[in-house]
Amino acid sequence: MEGTTAKINGVSLWHHVQGQGIPIVFLHGGPGAYDYLEPVTALLDENCFQMIRYEQRGSWRSEKTGPYTIETFIEDLEQLRMHLNRQNWIVCGHSWGASLALAYATKYPTKLKALLYIAGTGIDPAWHIDYRKNRLNRMTSTDRAEYLHLRSAIEKMQDEEREHTKNRLRALSLKADLFNHNNFSKLPRMDEPFVNSEVNQEVGAQCETYFSSEQFKQAIPFNSFPALFIHGAADPRPYRYVEELAANFQKGEFALIPNAGHYPWLDNATILGKHIKAFLSRIDKQ
Structure with a gap:
């Protein structure tokens, strides 16, 4: 670059x-x-x-x-x-x-x-509340169920398992940001560095x-x-x-x-x- x-x-x-x-x-x-x-x-x-x-x-x-x-x-x-x-x-x-x-x-x-x-x-700042609702609504039923499950379970996780779950939650959120989910691989990187x-x-x-x-x-x-x-x-x-x-x-x-x-x-x-x-x-x- x-x-x-x-x-x-x-x-x-x-x-x-x-x-x-x-x-x-x-x-x-x-x-x-x-x-x-x-x-x-x-x-x-x-x-x-x-x-x-x-x-x-x-x-x-x-x-x-x-x-x-x-x-x-x-x-x-x-x-x-x-x-x-x-x-x-x-x-x-x-x-x-x-x-x-x-x-x-x-x-x-x-x-x-x-x-x-x-x-x-x-x-x-009220946009936050509407955003969370919209994000769930824009997920597929399968992604929504996984997202809600992981959100409820992450507090009990530690170390590598917790980090892996955070990354998965981030991926599900990013997918909801797209109109066309086929563009997922083109999204900006959201990991280290x-x-x-x-x-x-x-x-x-x-x-x-x-x-x-x-x-x-x-x-x-x-x-x-x-x-x-x-x-x-x-x-x-x-x-x-x-x-x-x-x-x-x-x-x-x-x-x-x-x-x-x-x-x-x-x-x-x-x-x-x-x-x-x-x-x-x-x-x-x-």
Whole structure:
């Protein structure tokens, strides 16, 4: 894999730059996962866009040094922009990366040309309850029975058996994220060394307080940059919370991708690409 590392905000961050034109940075999910968004960049013309992918601190090829806080991750991204000498850019995030993109955009709105928010969760913590229900409903009856059994039995397990069960529960959850289960082998890796559990737990624990705070919610309506919120219709994470978030933006748009789950480029890349390119085309003309 091409790419380079550079000291940014005190840690070495892996990043990859390709193409020319309007800069657009891609933020992977997790927290604590790795860069898996190359298939999304492939939907765009590298003669029109300079596509920047990077791995957040603690992730795979980047330095595993804290602090692992949302504020630190925001500053890492801003320092990356400065390191690359870009006046402003389009910020595109997927899942947790969408939340990070939103947090960055709200703190540094003048550095944004536009926001692309793919398969996020919105800012209302109630999404968790609906997600758990939807996840079970999207499982086959066989997978659902196995999932419920393992969830009830895991507390009594130890060591290797417990670890094996955690991996199986993760696999069943990931399968429910797809509209087409045949795409399971194409999903991002969710095992070591690709996922840093410490980052996932520490940053994940901060999200509810950070994004549901009154201070954060009150800042959103003042954001005047164009923003496209994209969600797969079959994603267990309920899209209504994202649609509500989009409605609070001055220039917010919402697009629901049919026949697609949490990774819409796997299930329906054609429609996903159509929405992204149409949005970016409008931005380019402004």
